[in-house]
Amino acid sequence: MADLQIRNSSGGEIASENDNDHCGLLRMPSQVESYLIGLAQKTFGYHYLKPDAKTLRQTLKPGQRIAARFNRRGTEFLGVAKGTVTINGVPVAEGEVIRIDTGEIIEITSEYESEIVSHIIPYRKALAHLSYAQPVRPEILKMGQSKKVSIIVIAKDIENHICHALISCLNQTYPNIEVVVVDDGSKDGTASRIESMAKFDSRIHLHNANLGANGARRVGLEHATGDYFLIIDGDDWLNDDAVEHMLMTALNLKSDLVQFGYDLYNDLNRHFWGWTYPSPEPEVEVLMPKPTKDEDAKELASLNHTIWMNFFSANVRNAALKAMCNLTLYEDLPFSLSLMQHAKNPAFCNLALYHYRRERGGQTTQTWHNVSAGHKQACLKASVDHTLAQFDKNQDFYHLVLLYKIDQIISHELGISHGIEAQSWRKLMTELFAKFPAKLHSRLIGGGIKQHFRKAHPGGQA
Secondary structure, three states: OOEEEEEEOOOOEEEEEEHHHHOOHHHOHHHHHHHHHHHHHHHHHHHOOHHHOEEEEEEEOOOOEEEEEEOOOEEEEEEEEEOOEEEOOEEEOOOOEEEEOOOOEEEEEEOOOEEEEEEEEEOOHHHOOOOOOOOOOHHHHHHOOOOOEEEEEEEOOOOOOHHHHHHHHHOOOOOOEEEEEEEEOOOOOHHHHHHHHHOOOOOEEEEEEOOHHHHHHHHHHHHOOOOEEEEEEOOOEEOOOHHHHHHHHHHHOOOOEEEEEEEEEEOOOOEEEEEEOOOOOOOOEEEOOOOOOHHHHHHHHOOOOOHHHEEEEHHHHHHHHHHOOOOOOOOHHHHHHHHHHHOOOOEEEEEEEEEEEEOOOOOOOOOHHHOOHHHHHHHHHHHHHHHHHHOOOOOHHHHHHHHHHHHHHHHHHHHOOOHHHHHHHHHHHHHHHOOOOHHHHHHOOOHHHHHHHHHHOOOOOO
């Protein structure tokens, strides 16, 4: 007897089991349910909680169609107990199982009378986010209706997460958006899932590249047509009201750049943690400190400098493109600092609008401890050189921000290094600090960083 096929909703096979043990088993809805529960338990292990899951059964008449819907419920295993149905244009025969992940768009049609059974494993309730802010005033929202926002999504080998990211983009309360997705050479079913969703929503535009993360971001930004841009990773997701709040902050403060808050999501235990906000001020909308006070440079350097926390206008699009460099580490340092420097009225939106998925297999941040010190140092050196190349002349304030950032990065590495490796980090700090004007010594705050800077500029202080 043929193998039992377990496929994803785009038609790709995700597993295969010999069905000798299931001969005749998948002929009754109740028996299909038992199999689907076992499959869910095997897939999710100890994360599977049977009381949270639920099973739905449905008989479809010949020609009946279940209109396209977003799967907001969690991961769903759908088995065909009788007949044949078509899911997103893919025929699914009796005895076959389809896996439907969070955020995926699903449309089902039955040519003949069919029976389907669906077992749903919901996400923990924490995944249903609520906005912490008061609703945006209608008159302010109306101001922005003519502004188009491009959300650029970078995807690589994340077939079980990309749909969740895309649905968070499509569900934005602000309607005038486009979603530019760049598949960075995925070898799994990521691209087919994106294509499946694009059939149901014309705002999704898929491009293919195999250029690394920043190369893919550059492709996305070059194809985007918005007035404002946001670049996100395809395994993370946004609050439904994220674009609305970012855009309103940009319009209210006449800002070319808005940085916003985020939290971390542990993909293993499904818990949220690490809520981080860009400013200690209690107001939702806050202008960044003006580049006049030296102590503000140290404060800005303490912020996360990742690319996805920047919402920026077309006025600084060219600066963003120039700042992107082909590095595997520290590639977001020149991006954020260049935008801070070139943007008019850079601002903060003090809401956690972005949800950063951690503890996912294959994630760069998860395997950071496996990266060699030599590779980290080479990337940091190239990143600093590229960042300095983006600065205009006499930008002492942003030179200070970069100095503090370098000090933070290398101090962290020294805390986990010893011996020859620690010596190489100290040598790199001296080498990097020597690239900055010696006159900055008197403006640095903190004895430790002053000592390092003096070592890089012997006899260069007044």
